[in-house]
Amino acid sequence: MRKRGPLFFAELTFTLMVCAFLVVPVILSLLAGLTANYQVGINSGLTLRWVGEVWVGYRDTIFLSIGIALACLASTLVLGIPTAYVLARRRSALARAIEELLVMPVAVPGLATALALIISYGAVPGLRTSWVFILIGHVLFTLPFMVRSVLAVLLAIDLKTLEEGAASLGADFRQRFFQIVMPNCRSGVLAGSLMVVTLSVGEFNMTWLLHTPLTKTLPVGLADAYASLRLEIASAYTLVFFLMIVPLLLAIQELSRPRPTAFRSQEE
Amino acid sequence: MRVISDGAQPISITLQRCAKTFADGTRALEPLDLRIGAGETVVLLGPSGCGKTTTLRIIAGLEAPDAGGKVLFDGADVTPLTIERRNVGMVFQSYALFPNMSVAGNIGYGLKVRKRAKSQISRRVAEMLAMMRIEALADRSIDQLSGGQRQRVALARALAVQPRALLLDEPLTALDAKLRDSLRLEIDQLLRRLGITAIYVTHDQTEAMALGDRIVVMEHGRVAQIGRPRDIYQRPATRFVAEFIGTMNRLNGSVRRDAFVTAAGSIPWPGAPQGVTEVLFRPEDVSLVAEAPHLSGTVAAAFFLGDRTRLFVHIGDSRPLVVETGARRDFRHGEAVGLKVDASGLVAL
Amino acid sequence: MRRENLTLLALLLPAGTFFAAFFLLPLARLFLVGGSGRDGFFAYALILTNKNYFTSLIATTLLALATTLVTLIVSGISGVFLERNRFPGKAALVAMLTLPLAFPGVVVGFMVIVLAGRQGLIGDISMALTGAKVVFAYSMAGLFMGYVYFSIPRTILTVMATAEKLDPRLEEAARSLGASPWRVLRDVVIPGLKPAFISCGAICFATAMGAFGTAFTLATRIDVLPMVIYTEFTLEANIAVAAALSFLLGIITWVVLAAARTAAGGTVAAAG
Secondary structure: OOOOOHHHHHHHHHHHHHHHHHHHHHHHHHHHHHEOOOOOOHHHOEOOHHHHHHHHHHHHHHHHHHHHHHHHHHHHHHHHHHHHHHHHHOOOHHHHHHHHHHHHHHHOOHHHHHHHHHHHHOOOOOOOOOHHHHHHHHHHHHHHHHHHHHHHHHHHOOHHHHHHHHHHOOOOHHHHHHHHHHHHOHHHHHHHHHHHHHHHHHOOHHHHHHOOOOOOOHHHHHHHHHHHOOHHHHHHHHHHHHHHHHHHHHHHHHHOOOOOOOOOOOOO | OOOOOOOOOOOOEEEEEEEEEOOOOOEEEEEEEEEEOOOOEEEEEOOOOOOHHHHHHHHHOOOOOOOOOEEEEOOEEOOOOOHHHOOEEEEOOOOOOOOOOEHHHHHHHHHHHOOOOHHHHHHHHHHHHHHOOOHHHOOOEHHHOOHHHHHHHHHHHHHHOOOOEEEEEOOOOOOOHHHHHHHHHHHHHHHHHHOOEEEEEEOOHHHHHHHOOEEEEEEOOEEEEEEOHHHHHHOOOOHHHHHHOOOOEEEEOEEOOOEEEEOOEEEEOOOOOOOOOEEEEOHHHEEEEOOOOOEEEEEEEEEEOOOOEEEEEEOOOOOOEEEEEOOOOOOOOOOEEEEEEOHHHOEOO | OHHHHHHHHHHHHHHHHHHHHHHHHHHHHHHHHHOOOOOHHHHHHHHHHOHHHHHHHHHHHHHHHHHHHHHHHHHHHHHHHHHHOOOOOHHHHHHHHHHHHHOOHHHHHHHHHHHHOOOOHHHHHHHHHHOOOOOOOOOHHHHHHHHHHHHHHHHHHHHHHHHHHOOHHHHHHHHHOOOOHHHHHHHHHHHHHHHHHHHHHHHHHHHHHHOOHHHHHHOOOOOOHHHHHHHHHHOOOOHHHHHHHHHHHHHHHHHHHHHHHHHHOOOOOOOO
């Protein structure tokens, strides 16, 4: 048991201050969204009026964000799981190069990617004004997270031997893929899915350039609100955003906590 | 007496000119011819890198032999078939149990793949659980099992589909010594009872001698010797085999009139072949004698092993002789001892 | 087994075609469009010599560097502290510190306004203490605070993960040789954390260079490179310049991250 010296308390205080720096504005904005009048402060009473106004005015952005996030999830599952499988089966320099390539849309600023998409496909009829345009950007950005998550799990199990075991029992490729490979990367798929949905709901840099007045997502709406509306409404809108994203973040944190492995029983 | 497992006839397996060169240029196997009889248990034995696992994988259908190589099951050419279609049961070194299924699920997987009826699958799984005496584990998940239990599940899973042959890749290597001994006995009894053709890969010569009807000793991608355990042990064909199996003593000298004469004494050897300058013999063919010894030496080291004592005896040569004796007394370092060598155990290469 | 290779190739095809069609091809076109302006491909070089763009590049780089430095120091201290010590409430503390991980830049900008804007907390405090309202949300200082705000959660997790893997026996060996806690920190802990600092620092830098949402929220007059690109594109319709600038920015961030990955080795948690 180490003695709690002055260094400990200094570091603790420092960390608490950092924590306060991060958390206090969140709390303040939550309160602002629920307070009748921010200037007066909490004494003016709590109200859901602002949240109500947000719902009336920005309901569409919330639904669109959820819809795009789910579509993004479906797309990354279909595109990402086979990719992770191939990368797990063939660990080579080429595989690493492919991983590097996949990460590029994350490394390159969203602005650049969006600009590139607009220049290349902005003239395609119907695409520019469709939510699919935003979806494409989101999939590019979130795909490496799904791939990496599933790949990590596949690499941890001895995939090759498991597949050989299944093959020795007569399973062909399709049976092996759906009965052995997929069930065993469930935890990776879950972690990846949470990540993809969270990132899609919160994506702004690309979406701001890709959106049109008819395809506004929640973050885009937030930017509008911050620029033009009362602090209370902007805060209430942010509150709604937090309500959507905080459970996701907590779920991600819960998943990434290392779980103790089952105790191996003694030989009978 | 051999009992053939219900419905399945054991097959003979033949390898013709099977060689294997890997993509990076490694020559894992030189052209190999091997014939394994129906119901026989053949052990592929050798140090790591000798090609034994490659041979097993070629038989299994996980690797294809180089052009010109053929694998025959009961005379039929199965070379173009991959493992999914060969119907062989395989037990891997790491067991390869599916973490997403219970024990019962694992055992029944081969039948599920063959689209058998659910009732048939559960009946067969129950049979296998009973045969391996693991009924209590049916619904457990894989990560709750100990090493020995996993082994049994792996065997049950491989046998559930009534394979034409059973291929085992170092199944006992991952277990501790005591467990290995008891499981070795179980596997031996199982293979006898089933009468199935089995190919067993190991680097442990005790396992090989205990389990194999015949042993194929391999070295650097080639067969060094094939034979029954007794023949391999008592009549090794090459120095490598002699020294890989058990311990071998080596003595230099010359043959003179029905005796092998060395610096430390001479061993009477009726019918000794001419021109032999080196003989090999096992520690158990040497005994301690008080009078009229063949060889004289001094004790360099003594190890009490419980059931016997292993002595290292200096006889003036560079390498001490290894002698095993049941004598239950202490030996002093430097003590003079007399040794008698049984000439029937002498091997000249 | 050639059939296996074909199957694997087929599995790679969906993601591959999607990626080629919607990322590689557009980026190539971006590069070309960047060179389609008045000065042709010279534009890429001219950008560095044009006073306005160059100033913005320098400003952005300095901002990113400052953010990285402060974030590494803060995360280093807190990350190691949290990893090494157990106390009631620690899990809650860690959860709160990593919560802002997925906040988009806009929201972070709003947080800065809440803290340092005209109705902000800091302004109220300073008003109460000194009588003068301190408002800096809409300046470089506010932007800096915002960048540090979203960088800390990202780096703290990596620092904690790396600190967990440090071998305590190295520190025990140092102590047995007489090193004071400060020297142990300097000679054993910090060098041990170097790969984490390199990779975190690179991510921090690259993210700050390319961040857009925060600057957008706080003002349209702060001249960081992403804002310049945005104004060129939307307000000036200077597509070629916008394309060239964003292509350059993309190259810079990608090179920084790739270099950090090879320097630190292994997988690196990418920016959110």
